[in-house]
Amino acid sequence: MTAGQPWVAVWFFDLAAQGPRLLEIGRARHLLEPGVIERSSRFASTAQAERFLASRAALRLVLAEYGDGHQQFAVGPLGKPALGGALGFNLSRTDEAVIIAVSNAEVGVDIERRRPVALTDLLIAEVSAILPRIGWPAETDTQLRAWTVLEAWVKYHGLAMPRLLDEKALASRMIGEIVSRDVELTSLVLPPHICGTLCTVREPTIRYESSGRLTS
Known part of the structure; x- marks a missing residue:
């Protein structure tokens, strides 16, 4: 997929502040597919459903910045969505x-809210020990950070x-790649x-983009 120098654009959205506006834009511009709206009905609360819909509206707004705002997603064998062609997300x-x-x-x-966790899997401990060796700063929540590494790696490869x-x-393959x-x-x-x-x-x-301009 890589063409020339690899780049990544990172967009962060705060749904507490931007969620209502994302929903408004998503509905006005028909960015929310029927399947996405149907999935939202399965959530236990209206707040959870609206956060899900706002996140999907955010995704469509971001992809529109690269010319792919309405393209139908292809789905990999393990459920990872893709656009096909040269753009990954x-x-x-x-x-x-x-x-x-x-x-x-x-x-x-992968992102996680910082919180106390007690993860006993040996792979978490192994990755926690490796991170300082590859230059990551020492932190108190190393288990949670290791979990985000595992999640990001499996999502990168389209695995589960x-x-x-x-x-x-x-697991050995992942450790070797890291x-x-x-x-x-x-x-x-x-x-x-x-x-x-x-x-x-x-x-x-890596570029950190301003999501505020998409909701202004």
Whole structure:
């Protein structure tokens, strides 16, 4: 998928502040597909449904910046959506925060609200120990950061988290790619209560875009 120097554009949305406007734009511009609206009806509360719809409106607005705002998504064998062609994208949402990464290469992204966690999987411990060795700063919530690494990596490859946790060969592959830098892991610059990881090809140019101009 990569054409020339790889780049990634990172868009962050605060749904507490931008959600109502995203919904308004999404409905006015017909950015919300019937299937997306039907999925929203399955959420337990109106607030959850509206956050989901706002995140999908945000995705369509972002993709419109690259000429793909209304293109139908193709779905990979494990459910990862794609546009086909040269543009890759990925979305992650936690509570009222949404991040969307768009790239001319494969890309995976995950964000989590900072909170106390107790993750006992040995792979989490192994990745937590590796991160400082590849230059990530030491932090108190290393388990949560490691989890975002796992999520971003599986999304980059279009895989599923249960498979990574269950298959030793796949876990070994992930560790090898991290240590050898066959994939590029980036600790994202986010509001203090959110942490996240971007996974893409080596040495991308990363741009943080202003989502406010899409909702103004």
